[in-house]
Amino acid sequence: MRKNMSDNKAQRRRGRRGPIASVALILVGLVATGGAYAAFSSASANAAVDLTSPAVIEEGQKLFAANCATCHGQQAQGTENGPSLIGVGSAAVDFQVGTGRMPMQMSGPQAEQKPVQFTDEQTQALAAYVASLAPGPSIPTASQLEGGNVSNGGELFRINCAMCHNVAGAGGALTEGKYAPELTGVAAVHVYEAMLTGPQNMPVFNDLNLTPEEKKDIISYLSYIEENPSAGGIQLSNLGPVSEGLFLWIFGLGAIVALTVWITAKSN
Amino acid sequence: MSSVTAPAQSGVVGKFSNYLDERTSISGAVKEFGRKVFPDHWSFLLGEVALYSFVIILLSGSFLTFFFQASMTPVHYEGSYVPLKGIEMSAAMASTLDISFDIRGGLLMRQVHHWAALLFVASIGLHMLRVFFTGAFRKPRELNWSIGFVLFVLAMAEGFTGYSLPDDLLSGNGLRIIDGMVLGLPVVGTWITFLLFGGEFPGNDIVGRLYSLHILLLPAFVLIFIVLHLMFVIIHKHTQYPGPGKTEENVVGFPVLPVYAAKAGGFFFLVFGVVALIAATVTINPIWNYGPYDPSPVSAGTQPDWYIGFADGALRLMPPHLETYWFGYTWSWNIIIPVLVLVLFLAAAFAYPFVEAWVTGDKREHHLLDRPRNAPVRTAIGAAGVTFYAVLWAAASSDIIATHFKVTMEGVINTLQILLIIGPIIAFMVTKRIALALQKKDREILLHGFETGRIVRLPGGEFIEVHQQLDAYDRWQLVSYNDNAPIMLRPNPKGKITGGMRMRASLSRFFFEDRIAPVTENEYKLALEHSHH
Amino acid sequence: MAKNENGTADIVPAGSAEVTGTGVVSPDAFTNPGLPPHRPRITDLDPKAAKRAERVVYWLFYISIAASVFAVYAYMFFPIEPENIHSVRMNTLYLGLGIAFSLLAIGIAAVHWGKAVMADKEAIDYRHPVRGTEETRARAVEIFRESDEESGFSRRTLIRNGLIGALIAFPLPAIALFRGLAPMDQDPNNLLKHTMWKKGTRLTRDPQGTPIKASELTIGSAFQVIPEGLVDLPEHEMLDEKAKAAVLLVRLKKEDLNWTSAERESWSYDGIVAYSKICTHVGCPVALYEQQTHHLLCPCHQSQFDIANECAVIFGPAARPLPQLPITVDAEGYLVATSDFTEPVGPSFWERSK
Known part of the structure; x- marks a missing residue:
């Protein structure tokens, strides 16, 4: 599903950069408007695994020892290379591992999103193990992710999130090569977990700052704008005036200069 | 009678x-x-693009005024766009949303208006570059350059006031930046913002005030200056590129009726059609994403429309800590310096024709254009100016460059700071060399003909490539250009050499000391004889 | 000394230097060969091609009519349905395409008509010097001289100077009128130096306005904060006040915070610090908080502030640290301000240090 989604996205993005003057682009515009309905999907929490079962925790411990302990320490107590995971809760593990950020391949300005390394069951097992070490934020349930108030979510999103992630969730730059990632195509459960745990440089939005109800509103807003692409047409990656200006200079003026050449060329 | x-x-x-x-x-x-002649060249249509975009802006803008409410009175939005329902916002924002989501064709007209506005300023810019690089601003057209320059500034002012009207988060933060910039100006800053905003920022008045400027005062000025500009085009008759049969005393081209009318008239529909096509398919300024203005939130990637980018970039490139307390007052150098840089840059563009006229002392009328290569220093100065502008412009998207090319924003900004200083110098030197090299190549082709690619073997066994001489028309194309040489410093009638004369002489050396004179008939004959040996 | 790369032409400008300035006119220059022979178009030579061009032109006009009709059709049959963004998209797209194609077809047809069908005859106009003829110029000078004579403009200096003085004075009332653009009874300096915060004002969440307990902030938390009572103000006053009073509240580990004085440290509460969100550069909200590096970034001009070091500027065009709001907790455990900001918030202004 995830693969499918990113394919679909890549296709749309290429379309945006295609030559505007051609009819093909209009077709892409149509595809973008109509097709985007299909593109969105919110992966909901996998409730099939019981995170408190000793068997699951034991499996998680094995996986942890093999894959994570080098940096985070045998007891998840943390080392020079990685922070302590005691008390981070299952939500943090599900976010970091579930989006492919962990295990990290190399150190850089920030942990990059990569293809996910573990199956859902393995991720759950890791989460169960870490959660068993000390209480912490846990993975939200499906009911925490749907049916919020879209306009309240929009307002909260603008106040708490848009400065880094952009008003349309297109992402933005941070200091020293870090960045706030694009939010389109991110599963609702991961958005929720990110707010709850504050991965990397993102601040923590605990339940006393943004209540579970408010988090749900924000997620509903994000799903709404993802399901309803711009009424104006191609969105130019939602980057605002910069992409609009570039588009106008390259395609708008480009087309018009081509026309001026045609108009003044001798007819043959 | x-x-x-x-x-x-x-x-x-x-x-x-x-x-x-x-x-x-x-x-x-x-x-x-009716039979006035206009020369035919694609670059002569760029000014028309600007004129036509202005007409498109007037048409679509009039439609928008029927629905837009330039008021900051708070209302609760109850229109069709779900994610903003029930949110408190100004009537300006709410009516803009209504235009977008509740009036058929409203969003289309908004997008036509905004895209045409971007095109308006862009085509003025491109038109100015054409006029600059071909020397079309020389006598008798210096004043028309000034009028055009005023139009460029007015167009930017129109753009910025329009950008601010919907009272959304993006434009509100844009106004906040203007407020901060004006506040930083010495002596008058505090009071100017206070009067402009009708009290504290954001106040209750700014949208209405910008609206009167945007739809009344500024368009009136634009219109007056367009009329003046076109009047002078008629009085001067259009310039033309040099070529066989073209002289300083004639204009070669097509008559207004019927050919030029068909082409220029048709071109209006083409420009309008391209704008409509873009507006139908590509989103511009999605204010529903930005939401209503509120001083607390801001979006990553907050930028002005492209034509204000150079000013925003100038602000971004200032190093930290530039502020001093002198005589009990605050001097915000981080504002004053960029404002001065912009003012000087624009002043230089405005003054260039007069400076060049003074340096050359050339009192002749010039209706034949220069090919850019035939005025190497002017072309190089232009390239330096374009580079300077482009660096400032790039600086306005430093954050987006950082995320899209996976580099650090600090690295981007530091690089651009250096480029802002050395970029124009490099551009000047490289462009001048290229222009001179092209002139040399023209000479070479003229004197020795062009390579035909045909290889023949001489009776002696030697292989040579046959060079063919140009015909008289092509030859004229390469020799008919303005040649300038530095002035000699000679005492004036009073027997004195003044400072001004010295400056003029050294400037004329700067302009013309590297000089490639056009081939003369004798030179050509000599070269021909030589090649026959 | 001037270099001449090919050595033959004159260095000293030829002809009358009064007129040509730096311009050099070689006595031995090529002469203009005149217009090249006219080259006919295909449509001039081939009647079939001419016919075809004609057909293309009128068909394009017919297509334009069809596209205009389609645009009206699209207006009627792709209506906007309430709360349906897709319907807005379709309305915009099809109406726009109809209009675009109708315009483009007219444009292409007219240009093609002009290029391929209309007579292809180059024409020549002759220019005249822009300046008037000597006779006209002499007459113009004469007219000015006569009217000066008749009016006595330069002779009657008292009248003339009176006129000039009056013309300078008469716009002054217009300038005075501009004072009324802002309220007469306010001084911007006073307004810029004070915010809503005062001793005991609770810190509340933006936009809800609910108070915040110190215990609600975990390490790494960031709260967007407004003063208590702000939400109850009338809308436009609220925005004015919010534009000065917006605050970012974060909690760090106590040992991560460095202070220059014990007094400054007393403005924080157990690792919780509150800083003005209004950038000291030009006033954008600085709210991009990186919880690991403790850096604050302004998205408008990339100024960076270090919360661990009293929000000192570490990069970008800002000159001053963000002002800190002194805070403590009240008896119920809610965070409150202990005073207003101790310096004006936001961008610098001329009289700021007065």
């Missing part, structure tokens, strides 16, 4: 023309302008 004569023509058209002429003497105008 009775001037009544029988209608020259019968039939409806004839009668109507007669009716009109007897009341307007329009036949005189038709006689005068």
Whole structure:
């Protein structure tokens, strides 16, 4: 599903950069408007695994020892290379591992999103193990992710999130090569977990700052704008005036200069 | 004396023309302008693009005024866009949302208006570059350059006031930046913002005030200056590129009626059509994403429209900590310096024709354009200016460059700071060298012909490539250009050499000391004889 | 000394230097060969091609009519349905395409008509010097001289100077009128130096306005904060006040915070610090908080502030640290301000240090 989604996205993005003057682009515009309905999907929490079962925790411990302990320490107590995971809760593990950020391949300005390394069951097992070490934020349930108030979510999103992630969730730059990632195509459960745990440089939005109800509103807003692409047409990656200006200079003026050449060329 | 004569023509058209002429003497105008000749070149249409975008802006803008409410009165939005329902916002924002989501064709007209505005400023810029690089601003057109420059500034002002009207988060933060910039100006800053915003920022008045500027005062000025600009185009007649049969005393091209009217008239529809096509398919300024203005939130990637980018970039490139307390007052150098840089840059663009006229002392009328290579230093100065502008412009998207090319924003900004200083110098030197090299190549081709690619073997066994001489028309194309040499410093009639004269002489050396003179007939004959040996 | 790369032409400008300035006119220059022979178009030579061009032109006009009709059709049959963004998209798209194609077809047809069908005859106009003829110029000078004579403009200096003085004075009332653009009874300096915060004002969440307990902030938390009572103000006053009073509240580990004085440290509460969100550069909200590096970034001009070091500027065009709001907790455990900001918030202004 995830693969499918990113394919679909890549296709749309290429379309945006295609030559505007051609009819093909209009077709892409149509595809973008109509097709985007299909593109969105919110992966909901996998409730099939019981995170408190000793068997699951034991499996998680094995996986942890093999894959994570080098940096985070045998007891998840943390080392020079990685922070302590005691008390981070299952939500943090599900976010970091579930989006492919962990295990990290190399150190850089920030942990990059990569293809996910573990199956859902393995991720759950890791989460169960870490959660068993000390209480912490846990993975939200499906009911925490749907049916919020879209306009309240929009307002909260603008106040708490848009400065880094952009008003349309297109992402933005941070200091020293870090960045706030694009939010389109991110599963609702991961958005929720990110707010709850504050991965990397993102601040923590605990339940006393943004209540579970408010988090749900924000997620509903994000799903709404993802399901309803711009009424104006191609969105130019939602980057605002910069992409609009570039588009106008390259395609708008480009087309018009081509026309001026045609108009003044001798007819043959 | 009775001037009544029988209608020259019968039939409806004839009668109507007669009716009109007897009341307007329009036949005189038709006689005068109907067969006026316009030269044909693609680059001569760029100014027309600007004119046509302005017409498109007027048409779409008038439609928008029927629905837009320039008021900051708070309302609760109850329109069709779900994620903003129930949110408190100004009437300006709410009515813009209504135009976008509740009026058929409203969003289309908004997008036509905004895209045409971007095109308006862009085409003015491109037109100015064409005029600059071909020397079309020389006598007698210096004043028309000034008028055009004023239009460029007015167009930016129109753009910025329009950008601010919807009172959304993006434009509100844009106004916040203007507020901060003006506040930083010495002596008058505090009071100017106070008066502009009708009290504290954001206040309750700014949208209404910008609206009167945007739809009344500024368009009136734009219109007046367009009329002046076009009047001078008619008085001067259009410039033309040099070529066989073209002289300083004639204009070669097509008559207004019918060919030019068909082409220029058709071009209006083409420009409008391209704008409509873009507006139908590509989103611009999605204010529903930005939400209503509120001083607390901001979006990553907050930028002005492209034509204000150079000013935003100038602000971004200032190093930290530039502020001093002198005589009990605060001097915000991080504002004053960029404002000065921008003012000086624009002043230089405004003054260039007068400076060049002074340096050359050339009092002749110039209706034949320069090919950019034939004025190497002017072309190089232009390239330096374009580079300077481009660096400032790039700086306005430093954050987006950082995320899209996976580099650090600090690295981008530091690099651009260095480029802002050395970029124009490098551009100047490289461009001048390229222009001179192209001039040399022209000489070479003229004197020795062009390579045909045909290899022949001489009786002696030697292989040579046959060079073919140009015909008289192509030769003229390469030799008919303005040649300048530095002035000699000679005492004036009073026997003195003044500072101004020295400066003029050294400037003329700067302009013309590297000089490639056009081939003369004798030179050509000598070269021909030489090649026959 | 001037270099001449090919050595033959004159260095000293030829002809009358009064007129040509730096311009050099070689006595031995090529002469203009005149217009090249006219080259006919295909449509001039081939009647079939001419016919075809004609057909293309009128068909394009017919297509334009069809596209205009389609645009009206699209207006009627792709209506906007309430709360349906897709319907807005379709309305915009099809109406726009109809209009675009109708315009483009007219444009292409007219240009093609002009290029391929209309007579292809180059024409020549002759230019005249822009300046008037000597006779006209002499007459113009004469007219000015006569009217000066008749009016006595330069002779009657008292009248003339009176006129000039009056013309300078008469716009002054217009300038005075501009004072009324802002309220007469306010001084911007006073307004810029004070915010809503005062001793005991609770810190509340933006936009809800609910108070915040110190215990609600975990390490790494960031709260967007407004003063208590702000939400109850009338809308436009609220925005004015919010534009000065917006605050970012974060909690760090106590040992991560460095202070220059014990007094400054007393403005924080157990690792919780509150800083003005209004950038000291030009006033954008600085709210991009990186919880690991403790850096604050302004998205408008990339100024960076270090919360661990009293929000000192570490990069970008800002000159001053963000002002800190002194805070403590009240008896119920809610965070409150202990005073207003101790310096004006936001961008610098001329009289700021007065």
